[in-house]
Amino acid sequence: MDNRLSHCFLAVDDHNKALSFYRDVLGLEVRNDVSFEGMRWISVGPPSQPEVEIVLEPPGVNPDASPADRQVMADLLAKGVLGRLVFATDDCDATFDEVRASGAEVVQEPVDQPYGVRDCAFRDPAGNLLRFTQPLGR
Numbered sequence: 001m002d003n004r005l006s007h008c009f010l011a012v013d014d015h016n017k018a019l020s021f022y023r024d025v026l027g028l029e030v031r032n033d034v035s036f037e038g039m040r041w042i043s044v045g046p047p048s049q050p051e052v053e054i055v056l057e058p059p060g061v062n063p064d065a066s067p068a069d070r071q072v073m074a075d076l077l078a079k080g081v082l083g084r085l086v087f088a089t090d091d092c093d094a095t096f097d098e099v100r101a102s103g104a105e106v107v108q109e110p111v112d113q114p115y116g117v118r119d120c121a122f123r124d125p126a127g128n129l130l131r132f133t134q135p136l137g138r
Helices: 015-025 067-079 092-101
Strands: 007-011 029-036 039-045 053-057 084-088 105-112 117-123 129-135
Touching: 015 029, 015 039, 015 053, 092 105, 092 117, 092 129
Parallel strands: 007 053, 084 129
Antiparallel strands: 029 039, 039 053, 105 117, 117 129
16 A cells, blocks of 8 residues: 555635745745635645645635634634644755745744754744754754
C-alpha cells in the first residue's frame, strides 16, 4: 500500500492576504483559485512538491457546520490556535530573515532543538502557526 499526502486544509479569513503571504513571501505556487457560492478556495504548494496542495479555505466551510460552529471556528482562528504547518528548509536562518522581513509575526527565532532540528516559527496573516525546520548538521 502506498499512501501519500495529496491535500491539506488550512483556514484563512482573508484570501488576498493569505495569497500574498504564501505566494509572494514563501514562494509557493498557486495551483487553483476557485470561487463558489460566495466562498473562495485557493490551493498552493511548493514547486518541488507538485503532488502536494495546501488548500486555503474559509473557517467553518463544512456544509454541516451550524452558524454557531462557524463563529467558534472564526474565533479560534482569530486566537491563532486553529491551524499549523511545518515546512522543511535547507537554511533555517535565511528563511527566518526572509519571512521576518515580510513583517510576519515572529513566534520563535531560530534555535537548535534537542530533537535534532534547528527551527523557527511565525504566524501567517490569519494567525496559523508555521514552523520551518532544518535538520541539524546540514
